[in-house]
Amino acid sequence: MLSKVFFLYFASVIVLTSSLAITRRNAMHGVLYMLLMFFHLAGLYLFLNAEFLAAVQIIIYAGAIMVLFLFVVMLLNLREDVQKSRFIRPWIIGFIISSGVMVIAIKAARSVEVVGTGRWGIKEIQSATHIGAIGQELYTHYLYPFELASLVLLVAIVGAIVLAKKRLK
Amino acid sequence: MTLANLRPMAPELILIALGLVLLMLDLICRKKEMLAIVTLIGAILAFYFIKGSHGGLFDGMFIADLYSNFFKTVFIINLLLSTLISVKYLDTERALHGEYYALLVFATVGMMTMASAGNLIVLYLGLELMSLSIYVLCGFLRNNIKSTESAIKYFLLGAFSTAILLYAISLLYGSTGSTDFNKIANAVAVMGAGAALKPLLLFSVALFVTAVGFKIAAVPFHMWSPDVYEGAPTSVTAFMSVGPKAAGFAIIGKIFFVAIFGLHVEWVKLLIPISVATMITGNVLAISQTNIKRMLAYSSIAHAGYALLGILTADGDGLTAAMNYMLIYMFMNVGAFAVVIMLRTEDFAGDELKDYLGLAKTHPLAAFLMMIFMFSLTGIPPTAGFIGKFYIFTALIHSGQLKLAVAGVLISVISAFFYLRVVMYMYMKDPEVETPVSDSLYLKVALAISVVMVIVIGVFPGKFIEFAKASLILQ
Numbered sequence: 001m002l003s004k005v006f007f008l009y010f011a012s013v014i015v016l017t018s019s020l021a022i023t024r025r026n027a028m029h030g031v032l033y034m035l036l037m038f039f040h041l042a043g044l045y046l047f048l049n050a051e052f053l054a055a056v057q058i059i060i061y062a063g064a065i066m067v068l069f070l071f072v073v074m075l076l077n078l079r080e081d082v083q084k085s086r087f088i089r090p091w092i093i094g095f096i097i098s099s100g101v102m103v104i105a106i107k108a109a110r111s112v113e114v115v116g117t118g119r120w121g122i123k124e125i126q127s128a129t130h131i132g133a134i135g136q137e138l139y140t141h142y143l144y145p146f147e148l149a150s151l152v153l154l155v156a157i158v159g160a161i162v163l164a165k166k167r168l169k
Numbered sequence: 170m171t172l173a174n175l176r177p178m179a180p181e182l183i184l185i186a187l188g189l190v191l192l193m194l195d196l197i198c199r200k201k202e203m204l205a206i207v208t209l210i211g212a213i214l215a216f217y218f219i220k221g222s223h224g225g226l227f228d229g230m231f232i233a234d235l236y237s238n239f240f241k242t243v244f245i246i247n248l249l250l251s252t253l254i255s256v257k258y259l260d261t262e263r264a265l266h267g268e269y270y271a272l273l274v275f276a277t278v279g280m281m282t283m284a285s286a287g288n289l290i291v292l293y294l295g296l297e298l299m300s301l302s303i304y305v306l307c308g309f310l311r312n313n314i315k316s317t318e319s320a321i322k323y324f325l326l327g328a329f330s331t332a333i334l335l336y337a338i339s340l341l342y343g344s345t346g347s348t349d350f351n352k353i354a355n356a357v358a359v360m361g362a363g364a365a366l367k368p369l370l371l372f373s374v375a376l377f378v379t380a381v382g383f384k385i386a387a388v389p390f391h392m393w394s395p396d397v398y399e400g401a402p403t404s405v406t407a408f409m410s411v412g413p414k415a416a417g418f419a420i421i422g423k424i425f426f427v428a429i430f431g432l433h434v435e436w437v438k439l440l441i442p443i444s445v446a447t448m449i450t451g452n453v454l455a456i457s458q459t460n461i462k463r464m465l466a467y468s469s470i471a472h473a474g475y476a477l478l479g480i481l482t483a484d485g486d487g488l489t490a491a492m493n494y495m496l497i498y499m500f501m502n503v504g505a506f507a508v509v510i511m512l513r514t515e516d517f518a519g520d521e522l523k524d525y526l527g528l529a530k531t532h533p534l535a536a537f538l539m540m541i542f543m544f545s546l547t548g549i550p551p552t553a554g555f556i557g558k559f560y561i562f563t564a565l566i567h568s569g570q571l572k573l574a575v576a577g578v579l580i581s582v583i584s585a586f587f588y589l590r591v592v593m594y595m596y597m598k599d600p601e602v603e604t605p606v607s608d609s610l611y612l613k614v615a616l617a618i619s620v621v622m623v624i625v626i627g628v629f630p631g632k633f634i635e636f637a638k639a640s641l642i643l644q
Binding site for chain 1: 311371
């Protein structure tokens with residue numbers, strides 16, 4: 001019962017703050033709402049027994065990525081977003097399509113049935129600790145994707161330098 | 170685990186090492202042409218190692234089989250051709266940065282990872298590796314506003330489509346309990362006929378169609394491609410009009426033909442309107458283009474539509490035909506772009522249709538090659554393009570989709586108009602301006618390879634069809 005109340009609180013705040021984040025004209029406000037959203041998302045992870053993910057969520061998203069966002073907004077010095085006429089005028093069409101997709105998504109989500117937990121149920125995670133469980137999976141079963149991710153990051157760094165370095169030879 | 174255990178992924182490892190070496194070499198190497206040569210050598214080495222790469226690694230996360238080897242062949246030839254056509258072009262555009270070749274190589278590794286993925290997570294990471302490299306390559310001409318626009322557009326829409334792919338993956342994981350293709354296939358098989366009644370699963374299938382449709386630029390997810398193709402450096406356009414498209418078809422084979430084959434009635438229903446709309450839109454909009462890169466962009470949309478027709482049969486023949494189509498499409502499309510690059514010189518952009526007026530009088534050889542590629546793209550025998558279309562339509566007829574085959578043939582007649590218009594411009598009009606063409610040896614080699622392959626596949630298709638057929642996963 002109590003967990004349901006908490007879930008409802010976190011979920012509704014996430015929905016509220018994310019819609020605020022995309023509707024604010026002031027970019028700074030939008031970013032701050034997003035920050036609030038990330039904190040509540042971390043709360044949700046805690047409820048799923050994923051304390052490591054919750055910590056990562058706060059450190060990386062709320063810490064590092066949001067700071068980057070704020071830097072960009074401040075560097076661009078955007079007080080209000082730029083007023084320009086849109087290429088595609090009738091927003092109502094977009095609204096209808098996206099609400100249609102949302103209705104389908106909700107319908108689909110209602111048909112969820114739990115198929116079983118696999119190797120890592122809540123009990124196993126609790127006994128191995130969450131970090132232990134992630135570490136074991138990451139460095140054994142998921143070693144290949146883990147290494148691939150490092151390559152993706154390398155390309156991102158090289159790409160950032162190529163595009164942003166002030167003067168290339 | 171020793172190095173010998175890693176033999177199945179030797180081509181990938183060689184290319185990753187090549188990419189890293191290129192990054193380091195850029196520091197000490199003055200002459201950037203050297204980097205291209207190193208890239209060529211590394212790619213040929215990787216190509217050599219494709220043969221004999223068999224087996225799974227990492228709990229079936231990586232699978233090197235004949236199917237993935239077919240696509241790896243395509244990707245590495247694409248890398249080779251793109252490198253060859255880049256050397257002089259980058260010099261002309263004053264964009265000689267060593268990272269270019271490294272990014273080409275990493276993008277290729279990404280595609281190869283997608284083709285040999287055994288797991289949705291690996292597939293996703295391969296896709297990201299490919300896409301990230303190509304976003305950067307699109308914006309490689311940093312002082313060119315169109316190039317920057319192209320990179321931004323591709324990045325924003327690409328990120329959006331990746332998000333859709335992730336959503337699809339999460340829903341598929343949620344409804345089957347696994348990210349492994351074979352396990353998903355088992356789970357779907359267990360559900361039997363009930364699988365088609367699960368909204369969650371169907372929603373995930375629709376999202377997969379969307380995400381893959383974006384990568385292969387199928388209508389209505391094609392909006393980005395003309396702008397991106399036009400703005401990107403021409404050599405990158407050639408690379409990305411083939412690579413990601415072929416990689417998209419590689420994952421269609423993995424997802425649709427393995428993981429969710431149990432739902433093939435459903436995804437065929439989704440793909441039929443998409444492929445027909447793709448063919449019509451691509452061919453009709455190409456008619457009104459005045460820029461040859463934009464025209465080739467719409468043409469590449471149309472070709473994705475033809476190749477999708479092969480997928481619609483949901484059987485081995487059709488998939489073979491689509492794979493074969495990708496192989497042929499690579500040679501004729503990169504060839505056409507190589508001619509476009511040939512016309513690009515210091516003070517001449519050479520990417521407008523009117524630049525081709527009377528080309529046969531000023532540069533008969535360039536015009537002749539362009540004519541062959543245009544004939545092939547139209548699908549006129551004895552070029553390879555004809556063989557590609559022929560097998561697609563045959564597969565469609567064999568699977569009883571007669572109406573679609575007729576529609577495909579009729580729509581491809583439209584394409585003759587804008588391809589042959591280029592030929593008409595070159596041969597039947599008088600030149601407006603006299604311009605030199607690029608005399609790069611590398612470019613000539615790329616052109617020679619493309620034109621020879623277009624003719625050889627057109628005249629002796631047997632071997633190549635057998636190659637594609639032998640590479641099939643489901644027989």
